[in-house]
Amino acid sequence: MTSPAPGWFTGRLTRAHLLTAYARSLTFSVPGWPGHEAGQHVDVRLTAPDGYQAVRSYSIASAGPGEEIELAIDRLPDGEVSPFLVDDLELGDTVELRGPLGGWFVWRPELTQPVQLIAGGSGVVPLVAMTRAHAQAGSRVPMQLLYSLRMPDDAWYREELSRPSATARITWHYTRTVPPGWSRSAGRLTAEDLERETLPPEGKPLIYICGPTGFVETVSHALTTLGHAPDTIRTERFGGT
């Protein structure tokens, strides 16, 4: 690939590993990348030999300065782009990247409110970036993550998120299958779960929710019912309804 089109960067795949059987972490070296904030996303453009192009947006998992960005991508069964990125893209291959994009669903270390992150499935990616930014900045603001998944094997970044040195406290929630000896049975997050496992409204936490539309709708509605002000809740959704 030659020099990128205006507004686009060339990203070369330098590291990759599987996160689960269906998801892959891809780290690109992006000369000229201006840096990004935790929670931002990027457009990825692929070009076929005959000039056909496809563009998709993905959240950035990495945080901090530098000319590397890490994406974490779920292979969608009917996807056009994600199966290629998860199954086919090889080290040294290049893609075009445009960004960073989005300035609302971001966490900055200078924010002083306690932070509650709530992830549904692959919606954890921008929230992982926030936990990384939190750790890198040495922030003393309380941050915790509630991560809802179907089953234990679906967890992305489990080791990193569970590490004793992690600065954000993590709570796992399983909707389909729980690990042996788990105290709660599998099921969707309820208002009672949220009341027990998230920061209370009295502390006026900033709340970031990312996941499928139904998940975000249910969780954000339950949180406003628990007394969180709507303007303290930032959401990012994906998928159809």
Add this chain to the structure above:
Amino acid sequence: MAIFEGRRRGDNPELPPGQHLTESFPVLSAGPTPSIETADWEFFIHTETGQAHRWNWDQFIALPSEDITVDIHCVTSWSKLGTSWKGVSLDTLFAEVETSSDFVMAHSYGGYTTNLALEEVLDGRAWIAYEYDGGELEPEHGGPARLLVPHLYFWKSAKWVRGLVMQDEDNPGFWEQYGYNMHGDPWQEERYS
């Protein structure tokens, strides 16, 4: 080296550059879905002279409505073709409004805003829609009523719209302040500023 082939869908002349088709109806919102009862609902147009035009729900749905079938294009690159809506044309709502301002700021319940040129929302190009696909407009899709400006990227079609404020200058709305294009024409691929 891996070669991307892509999924050939043929050249679809209805699809703007960089867009792909979806059969579903994705939701993108910056915060929780506000819950608005039609009994409490109101729509206003405020002009630069301080004049206010107001409609409550009953007055609003008594206005002449139109059935609208349009393609919609989201900046996140999905497009949905042939969506059907029912709503009131902004031409109808602006019939009695006198203004010399060239721009409007749409305001939504929940605090969302988006800026538009007045000429972009007149002449049969924009509506306040209150039905989708033959049923009432669901809250997560902007109900009870949303702006519908299908010739621009869909963030301009403000969900939960509550009013329009005339402005002399094209001040940026919510996403426009976060780097999205002031205009947002999908055919020109005006995604970002």
